[in-house]
Amino acid sequence: MTAALERIQSLPSWLVGRVAARARGLVAAALATEGLKLMHHAVLAASSEYGPLAQAELGRRVAVDPKDVVGILNDLQRAGLVLRAPDPDDRRKNAVTITPEGADVLTRCAALAEAANAELLAPLTPDEQGQLTALLTRLHEAP
Template structure:
């Protein structure tokens, strides 16, 4: 049995190479850009003993304060098991703690520790030189333009406010 799939041969095939005109091109390029940026940022975080997934949770905790694990998972694009492993790692390193939530014994909020804030700040210092390398191929003003466009793309509601 054959699936009902359009067989239009005129549609371009998806790649992530320059000049790709397929409807998947943007998503594939963003995926490739993410891999590149993640590799560079991982290099900055490695000497601090954390990974990008740890930093993502610390970022949410710095921004929001104590946050329940379910909300951490949603904010970082993680699943329940994944966020538990990251929080376990952060607790072992003394960078975060779980605390009871008043009124609900089953829910635990995660809170950044002073050592976590210190490491978060150190990560920014460590990332400066590698972040510059990340955009070294761009011309004057292009890094700011890229940041602006990606911000609008990732947060479309921010334009309406």
């Protein structure tokens, strides 16, 4: 390895990116056992937390392009995990509601994501895991 490459691979930005890619892979593989992708999980969680919610607002809450939200919701509705119905406040919009089946899947996905994160953090002691989470939270919330 060259000195230039070593410098790049020791940068926090490079290391965080590599760890994030591994973390996404672990969680994605876990969620796949329920037939979901990462964004399906996020949209399902937002539907549970904020629903019933207009599709456009749901997309804003999870920072997903409206066109992509439609496809994700199509998948979730086809699986019986959410329902779309006319929004009672504005009949021109659809409101999204999680179904009981969706709530069950969301509960299982939460456990799967926790297990994947436990696998990711396994090389660290419990104290180190807490420190890492606290530091990442500070970086995430920084202006």
